[in-house]
Amino acid sequence: MMPNPWLNTLGISLARIDFGPNGLNPPHTHPRATEILVVLEGTLHVGFVTSNLNSGNRLFTKVLHAGDVFVFPIGLIHFQFNVGKTNAVAIVALSSQNPRIITITDAVFGLTPPISVDVLTKAFQVDEKVIELLQKQF
Missing domain, CATH: 2.60.120.10 (Jelly Rolls)
Structure with missing residues (x-):
């Protein structure tokens, strides 16, 4: 905004x-x-x-x-x-x-450089393929 x-x-x-x-x-x-x-x-x-x-x-x-x-x-x-x-x-x-304004998904998955897949898989307790898919959306 x-x-x-x-x-x-x-x-x-x-x-x-x-x-x-x-x-x-x-x-x-x-x-x-x-x-x-x-x-x-x-x-x-x-x-x-x-x-x-x-x-x-x-x-x-x-x-x-x-x-x-x-x-x-x-x-x-x-x-x-x-x-x-x-x-x-x-x-x-x-x-x-x-x-x-801080959009949560952009702040977590849309960063350059990105947050490590290892960090995000542990934080969200999901498979790394899920994290990679989410990061590709941004």
């Missing part, structure tokens, strides 16, 4: 997200901002994962419809997925003019 020049120095960011059917905003985090999402149309399945520090890795999810609002706490991994058969549209506001 790029800083919005019209909101520069105001300490907030806004974005519109358009989802096609089965569209996904994959698991990611904003290390500098809390995010609030408002669904304008469609149906989104959203969720976030608490970290190890606060009550363990716990998933909080909700299916949202037009008019619903959801808050993603600062720094927590979260996602949005269009579970409807039509397009979905959401507006998000973030509590920073530069919230940054």
Whole structure:
């Protein structure tokens, strides 16, 4: 997410997200901002994962419809997925003019140079062919 020049120095960011059917905003985090999402149309399945520090890795999810609002706490991994058969549209506001975005899959499987296959097979407890396949996707 790029800083919005019209909101520069105001300490907030806004974005519109358009989802096609089965569209996904994959698991990611904003290390500098809390995010609030408002669904304008469609149906989104959203969720976030608490970290190890606060009550363990716990998933909080909700299916949202037009008019619903959801808050993603600062720094927590979260996602949005269009579970409807039509397009979905959401507006998000973030509590920073530069919230940054770290997409989890890119950060783990899309690095140059890559994280060692040995490290990832041990971390995810899967065969090295699975890791190699995932790394090729990025």
